[in-house]
Amino acid sequence: VTTPEHRVLRLGPEEAWLALEAVRTVKRPAAGPDLGVDGIRQFLSRPSNVLIVAVEADQPIGFLLAYLLDRVDRDQPMACLYEIDVLESHRRQGAGRAMVDALKAVCTQAAATKIWAITHRSNAAAVGLYRTTGAVAAPEGDDVVFVYD
């Protein structure tokens, strides 16, 4: 996917350095050391790990992490869109939408049955992005997400 401003690509093990750069500059930092280039290369060599970045002028400006999950009841995976981030300076320029589109293409190729994503109703940007790219929120009410930290 290419626009005049940015291009979006799914990274493989040969793009480990770009992946590491994206993790270090775009992703909200986790506590503790990151994987390093060898660790990221290994991460990217697993076909179920989907890391998509948006790049502008050779610099990563967006980051999407998803996982293809095997199902026990049918021979088709489903996907969890685990995290998506765009640098504040580059928001509302279509990078988020382009990365979601790229994830959809990965899922179509893998014959995935669905993508699910969890966010807060109060996160207007995430809710807006997921809605405009075709996701439907579970009706308010009975669904609840528990997190074990």
Ligand SMILES: CC(C)(COP(=O)(O)OP(=O)(O)OC[C@H]1O[C@@H](n2cnc3c(N)ncnc32)[C@H](O)[C@@H]1OP(=O)(O)O)[C@@H](O)C(=O)NCCC(=O)NCCS
């Ligand atoms: C959510 C996020 C990834 C969106 O990225 P983005 O590149 O700005 O999104 P896009 O420019 O592709 O926007 C696509 C559409 O999503 C919706 N949208 C995006 N940001 C929005 C906002 N702040 N408020 C309402 N709708 C919004 C709009 O419909 C937008 O289309 P439009 O610009 O034509 O109106 C970005 O805001 C972000 O990194 N937020 C912080 C991290 C986060 O909360 N991630 C999600 C939870 S893990």
